[in-house]
Amino acid sequence: MLKDLALIFISAVLTNNFVLTYFLGICPFLGVSGQMESAWGMGTAVTFVMTLSSAICWVFYHFILVKFNIIFLEYVVFILVIASLVQIVEMFIRKFSPPLYEMLGIYLPLITTNCAILGMALFMVTKKYGFIESVVFGFSAGLGFSLVLIIMAGIREELKYADVPKNFQGAGITLITAGILALIFMGFSGITS
């Protein structure tokens, strides 16, 4: 059991990283990785929401969708669940923990329709995970996303001082960096089967 969980963890963080292997959540990956501080904020928010929504989506999937035999509605239901969940979480945080709310800032509402989170919910179903496995999967997927985001932010902060050829400046060098990062993460494949 513990071994399985460890495998899920490593596979979601490194080998099957959401951003660099599945190419999910590319928009925030490129949009928010300009500064270390915002990368931390976004990473925290995504990890938080992914962990929560994996738990809730699992419950909804197994106790409503499977029970009434309407699995084909999973896309719609998951989006509904995730969006409402994020809204509720945002309200709770704003009420009970203003510092956390300030830290997460605008990133929390931004991720309501993040494809990485929907992707996580769908993977969780196709891989037939149990409840605990799902939660671990959600958490580690979020961690993997944060890891890549922070690595990227670190590189891009340094890149500001690099002498980039004019043709590659801006989006060009960012995409090239992302590509090289993805190649590096390819090296992890083979750790887990």
Added chain:
Amino acid sequence: MDNILISILSLTAMGICFGAILAVLDKKLKVESNPLVEEVEKLLPGINCGACGYPGCRKFAEEAVKNKSLGKGCIPGGKETNDKIARLLGISASSANAKKAVIFCSGTNNAKKISSKYRGIISCAAVNLANAGPDCKYGCIGLGDCVKVCPAQAISIENGLCVIDPKKCIGCGLCVKACPRNIIHMVDPGNKDFIVKVACSNPGPMQEVKKVCSAGCIGCGLCTKIIPDSPFYMEKKLAAADNSKITSKKQIQPAIDKCPAKVIKIIDV
């Protein structure tokens, strides 16, 4: 058929449930935002310049209401805005916004000695980095970095020296930051309608000042002695005026007349 019915029903039910939960929580978890904050925000210019030290007008309004103090005050809003906000909050307005930028240098092209020749970017900051410009390292370079940042067009360069029009100055302090020689300072005129300045920043002794500029303060200290209870004081070999101690132009007239370098100046604000 059953499938369609079930999916419609279950989705509707879920939608209504989530909607209801959100509606209820929205009411229950409502964060009380102070109506005062809204009112203060309406009075502010809303340009989010950040000169008050907060990230934006909204934050300034929140902090002003919370701390019952205007802090540095709204600088572009001017005295009028600050007075209105202060009245709304029932506190006295700070005088911070009445400060004016004052240049502490008299080095016009006729007065200052420039022995080096500079060829390069036309900017005071660059000249300062290159250690070029006037021989006096406390002298106005005169390329107008301050002119460029001034949002009120209150600064001009006349004969190689920065001139600030106190009537136009809104007290934002941007020129203070822009000046690489740090010879522009914010001065509070207090209750009077003029500012007295010793228009030099060179703290060196007479020989050194005379070598580089004919208009600098030579540090004789006459102004500190000639008036009883003088508002002037010495910082190393540089005289300075304490504007809070000055009451009338008459009081300091003898110092202006007797100053050998003619470096004490009155600015009407």
